[in-house]
Amino acid sequence: MVSPRDDLDPATLLIARGRSNDPHVVNPPVYRASTHLSASCAELAASAARNADGAFFYGRRGAPTQWALAEALTALEPGAAGTVLYPSGVAAIAGALLAACRPGDVLLVTDNAYEPSRAMATGLLKRLGVEARFFDPLDAAGFAARFCDRTAAVLLESPGSLTMEVADVPALAATAREKAAAVLIDATWPSPLGLHSLAHGCDIVIQSLTKHVGGHSDLMMGACSAGPDWYPRLRTVAQELGQVVSPDDAALALRGLRTMAVRLERESAGALIVAEWLAAQPEVAEVRCPMLPGATGHALWRRDFIGGCGLFSFVLAPGIDQEARARLIDALELFGIGYSWGGFESLALPIDPHRIRTGAPWPAGQLAVRLSIGLEDPGDLIADLARGFAAMRER
Structure with a gap:
């Protein structure tokens, strides 16, 4: 794999890292192999002892396709010593939590956490x-x-994937370090292009590669990147759990990675245009988009982040009920109704955070909608939303 210097712009690293060793092809081949052969017993023993990406041993430890993706992701996260791949974003969250916590420990969880993270904390853990x-x-x-x-x-x-609170990550991480606690962050919203989490004091950075990296709503994958203190532990726990990703999915993720910078730039620009339009609608009480000037969390976003994405939420005005919200969403033609985000297509989802909040309660009557802005023309998306609001007003 090509290994250029690390001082390149991240948009360049997306293209230059995780490439093929073969000078005649651009993309690394897809290695579909469970069995890796050794030339001798001595080579087999050496391979078993050298438990690292790049060492052939057995398919569960990966092969060149998976190693290329991990190498590219590591290059994007300043301070990372390595990246572990998982078959889903939730699997990555589980891998990080199981590496950091033992029986008898206390885990502090941000109250705006992804719902499966909460369920894992209150269930499995x-x-x-x-x-x-x-x-x-x-x-x-x-x-x-x-x-x-x-x-x-x-x-x-940070931001929370439903209600978009932007935490003071450096301050929280500094406090945790003073208390000798590990800091894990789900940084799927910004991706490494939008937030350098390790540089802000975090120990393990979790991503759902299903979202921005895949970019096309056709794969499930997660990743954890960490510095030299935590990467070996993450790798050990992942291997103990038998975590492995398909080489075909790794190839899809590599393909998505190459265009992630331009997709995020367009999604962010489109999201800001849509958010500004929504902020002017009388039925909208608040637009929770960190990129929007004046929005909650905007100052911290400008201070700590270097990029954004197309995901944000808006809160409906008091008096609008669930039936009216459903009319708004059901009338949309360009927005799909479904989970996930970060793909090329726009999505809309009704959200009711009060069901899961405990540390920072959300008012039960405060109805909201989450939008994932894709690559469509923002003017077309606004026209579609205008139709949705018109349908909502109908009785």
Whole structure:
């Protein structure tokens, strides 16, 4: 694989890293192999001992297609020593939490966390003897008081993938380090192109590659990148759990990675145009888009982030009920109704955060809609939303 210097612009690294060793082809071949052969018993023993990307041993440890993707992702995260791949974003979250927590530990979880992260903290980890405690991600001043002598790790998510709170990641990470707790962050929203999480004090960076990296809504994958202190532990736990990704999916992720910078740029620009239009609608109480000037979290986003994406939410005005919200969404023609985000197509989803919030409650009557802006023309998307609002007004 080509290994250019690391001081290149991230948009260039997306193209230059994780490439083929063969000078005659652009893309690394897809290695579909469970069995890796050795020339001798001595080579087999050496391969078993050298447990690292690039060492052939057995398909569960990966092969050149998976190694190319991991190498490219590592290059995008300043300070990373390596990247572990997982078959889904939730699997990556599980791998990070299981690497950081042991029975008897306390895990602090941001209250705006992805719902499967919450379920894992209160389900799987609870059954394993780990106690989860939820905290308000915007209360940096009171964060230190949340720690006890059993607190082993903190799980952050900024912005939150439903309600878009932007946490003061450097401040929260600094407090956690003072308390000798590991800092994990789900940084799927910004991707490494939008936030250098390790440089801001985090220990493990989690991504759902299903979203921005894949970019085409046709694969499931996750990743964790970490520095030299945590990467070996992540790798060990992933291997103990038998985590492996398909080489065909790794090839799709590599293909998506090459265009991620231009897709994110267009999605972000389109999202900002749509968000500005929504902010002027009388039925919208608040647009929760960190990129929008004046929006909640915008100042922190400008300070810490170097990019955005097409995902944001808007809160409907008081008095609008669920039936009216459903009329708005059902009338949309260009927005699909479904989960996930980061693909080329736009999506709309009704969200009710009050069902899951505990540390920073969300009012039960505050209805919201989450939009994932794709690559369509923003003017067409606005016209589609205008039709949706017109349908919502009908009785």
